[in-house]
Amino acid sequence: MTVYVDNAATTKLSDKALDSMLPLFKDIYGNPSSLHTVGQTAKEYLEEARETVANCIGALPREIYFTSGGSEADNQAIRTAAFIGAKKGKKHIVSSKFEHHAVLHTLNALEKEGYTVTLVDVNSDGVIKADDVKNAITDETCLVTIMTANNEIGTIQPIAEIGEICREKGVFFHTDAVQAVGHIHVNVKDMNVDMLSASAHKFHGPKGVGFLYVKSGIPVKNLIEGGAQERGKRAGTENMPAIIGMATALKDAVDNLDENAKKVSAMRDRLMQGLKDIDRSFINGNLEKRLPGTVNMCFEGIEGESLLLLLDMKGICASSGSACTSGSLDPSHVLLSIGVPVEVAHGSLRLSISEYNTMEEMEHIIKSVPEVVTYLRSISPVWERIIKEEN
Numbered sequence: 558m559t560v561y562v563d564n565a566a567t568t569k570l571s572d573k574a575l576d577s578m579l580p581l582f583k584d585i586y587g588n589p590s591s592l593h594t595v596g597q598t599a600k601e602y603l604e605e606a607r608e609t610v611a612n613c614i615g616a617l618p619r620e621i622y623f624t625s626g627g628s629e630a631d632n633q634a635i636r637t638a639a640f641i642g643a644k645k646g647k648k649h650i651v652s653s654k655f656e657h658h659a660v661l662h663t664l665n666a667l668e669k670e671g672y673t674v675t676l677v678d679v680n681s682d683g684v685i686k687a688d689d690v691k692n693a694i695t696d697e698t699c700l701v702t703i704m705t706a707n708n709e710i711g712t713i714q715p716i717a718e719i720g721e722i723c724r725e726k727g728v729f730f731h732t733d734a735v736q737a738v739g740h741i742h743v744n745v746k747d748m749n750v751d752m753l754s755a756s757a758h759k760f761h762g763p764k765g766v767g768f769l770y771v772k773s774g775i776p777v778k779n780l781i782e783g784g785a786q787e788r789g790k791r792a793g794t795e796n797m798p799a800i801i802g803m804a805t806a807l808k809d810a811v812d813n814l815d816e817n818a819k820k821v822s823a824m825r826d827r828l829m830q831g832l833k834d835i836d837r838s839f840i841n842g843n844l845e846k847r848l849p850g851t852v853n854m855c856f857e858g859i860e861g862e863s864l865l866l867l868l869d870m871k872g873i874c875a876s877s878g879s880a881c882t883s884g885s886l887d888p889s890h891v892l893l894s895i896g897v898p899v900e901v902a903h904g905s906l907r908l909s910i911s912e913y914n915t916m917e918e919m920e921h922i923i924k925s926v927p928e929v930v931t932y933l934r935s936i937s938p939v940w941e942r943i944i945k946e947e948n
């Protein structure tokens with residue numbers, strides 16, 4: 558049995574998305590920039606996909622820019638606001654300590670280019686306070702970028718409230734909504750955002766494609782120079798199969814959103830209930846303001862890496878947090894940002910569920926995790942010390 562519960566890292570491509578992609582590899586091979594019939598047929602598919610994506614988030618088709626994924630969309634959004642800001646002498650950016658590295662590393666790059674960055678603290682429950690964002694904004698601020706839902710602990714942020722503050726202050730507001738789109742209701746108007754990033758492979762679409770929403774009127778800064786694709790803002794012949802697959806997957810996710818969320822959150826609740834009694838363990842992040850499918854736990858006295866390897870031997874594919882920090886021995890910056898002590902942050906486990914999972918799989922996890930935790934603690938000097946200190 559393979560139990561795949563790492564859907565925050567990536568999801569399985571849906572059959573519907575795959576089926577919609579196949580014709581683009583075969584008969585509809587035209588270049589949408591070509592003026593002849595073959596090209597124009599592809600162009601029709603492209604623009605239909607743009608309309609589908611726009612409708613799914615309450616945007617206009619001309620406000621959607623296709624990218625190679627969430628990372629590119631984040632980079633482009635931040636660079637757009639930074640570029641406009643610099644022209645007005647505004648070179649300060651507000652973000653948070655637990656953003657995805659696509660955001661944090663772009664901000665690091667901008668710091669080297671003379672921008673200043675303020676990263677607001679995250680509350681211990683994994684939710685940012687809108688007031689903290691408000692207090693961080695200065696006359697020099699050109700951008701606020703705060704994620705809609707965190708990829709490691711699944712907590713949902715007060716985006717609409719932060720957006721309203723940004724609007725009052727006349728500051729651009731971008732949100733990395735990669736974990737939210739297709740999983741919770743996302744509407745760019747209700748959320749008061751100027752820019753929003755999404756990625757297809759997080760909602761059962763293909764990898765290597767995503768989109769950036771930019772409110773009309775904001776001049777987008779292009780990262781890739783060349784042809785006039787994406788209204789001159791993103792050069793390169795469009796990845797047609799991927800774009801069509803993304804539109805299909807997104808429409809499917811949005812059409813079935815409530816039903817899927819209900820199914821997924823029931824599995825998540827069963828998991829939390831089944832794992833909560835493990836000695837010296839706790840669930841990270843607010844229990845209400847969270848994505849339907851993400852659970853993040855810490856177990857004292859063990860290493861997350863060993864936990865993952867042993868779970869993998871039992872057929873369970875999970876994660877210690879971000880796919881991006883796996884392989885490095887640094888504890889998660891997300892867990893540290895919410896005040897989890899370094900030693901404890903090493904013992905983290907992220908289980909991220911999708912509608913493809915089953916209750917039976919949850920029972921397998923509920924049986925396996927305590928076994929593995931008990932075994933690892935029996936050979937852990939750290940656990941031995943914890944128990945000694947307790948007595």
Ligand SMILES: *Cc1c(COP(=O)(O)O)cnc(C)c1O
Binds near residue numbers: 704734757767
């Ligand atoms: C996965 C993810 C990204 C990166 O998206 P890619 O399409 O893999 O580049 C960015 N932000 C968040 C919150 C993510 O979960």
